[in-house]
Amino acid sequence: MTARVLNGLTIAKAIRQEVGTRVQQIAEQYDVRPGLTVILVGSDPASELYVRLKKRDCEAAGISCEIKNFSADISEQQLTDTIDSLNADTNVHGILLQLPLPEQFYTPRVVDRIDPTKDVDGITPLNMGKLALREPAHRCCTPKGVMTLLDHTEIDLLGLDAVVVGASNHVGRPMCLELLLRGCTVTCTHKYSKDTSFHTRQADILVTATGIGGLIRKDWVKPGAIVIDVGIETQPDGRLKGDVAYEEVKEVASWITPVPGGVGPMTRVSILQNLLATVEQTLH
Structure with missing residues (x-):
């Protein structure tokens, strides 16, 4: 098995064009x-x-x-x-x-x-709280972008086991909430977790956001899992490396995101979507 690639650059470009079309309409209609x-x-x-x-x-x-x-x-x-x-x-x-x-x-x-x-980044306490209460307004951009990527797999997420590696305020925690809202059974591992690999091997959906390059190896991944790599580590030569050992993990995953070109563009286009939503609200 070789994983299909979730190309964030391509998906984000299409969304950005949709946003641009609506921005032009707003300019023409409302100045x-x-x-x-x-x-x-x-x-x-x-x-x-x-x-x-x-x-x-x-x-x-x-x-x-x-x-x-x-x-x-x-x-x-x-x-x-x-x-x-x-x-x-x-x-x-x-x-x-x-x-x-x-x-x-x-x-x-x-x-x-x-x-x-x-708050187009979706990180203020009010927006985070609304997400927790199942009433999201501006959703935190990286988790929002990840969910858009997952939607492009056209896989029904309801009931799937999801594992989020990392519990940061702006990625790990809201990521867990997003997956919960879609009906996943969610586990969050963090620096105090005793055996992260035990949990990752159970995951139908694995989202990792630690910034530790190459942390997620092939034997940490359930065959057929969807693997989303949010982590970025800058190498001494300036190259970017994700949490996932990409070349080996792509042999067991069903879908995988590259670094760079996976989650990053989706985070940025989510900002544009949140901004457009704010503008739409001011017009009505």
Whole structure:
């Protein structure tokens, strides 16, 4: 068996074109251009790259994207004042805070300052809570993107055993909730789990998000499983490596995502979908 590849680049491109068509319709009908503001604090190379990619995606869909780049020594008060100003700006439909923030910031407090209706990343406490209560508004972008990938397999997820490796606030935990909402039986493993491989071998759906390159080996995977690799580890030569040992795992999985080109593009296009939803709400 050789796994079929879930190509996030191709799927995201099609969705981005759909978003772009609707953005053009809104511009013609309402004279409104959706606007996203991205806040970048510091000069982390990976964060700078992600922000450039997000801006490129916005421009491809006809969305206005402004990047506010602050030095790492900005105060938390200055940062939250900026967010308050963007919350009040009717021309700004979405606010995206590029994470991680420098260590001197208390990230939950800064994130909580974002107006939940403009939280296109889906990471504010209100939006996370609505997901837990089965009333999602803006869904957290990476798990949302993963669910879109799973939909493209056309496999009924109801009743399947799903294992999420990693319990981060913005991927692992909301990923578990998304799978629960689709009727999966969900197990979440984390750094205190005694035997992660025992759990992964039971998974019909395996989503891994640890950032430990090559963690998931062939003998950790149930034959025929759907394997979604969210993890990214930058190698010394600059190449990106996922959690999954791709070449060997693709021989046992039924579907698999590559790194890069799998989940990343889906995360970014989910931002555009959330932004478009915000704009639609303001028009009605």
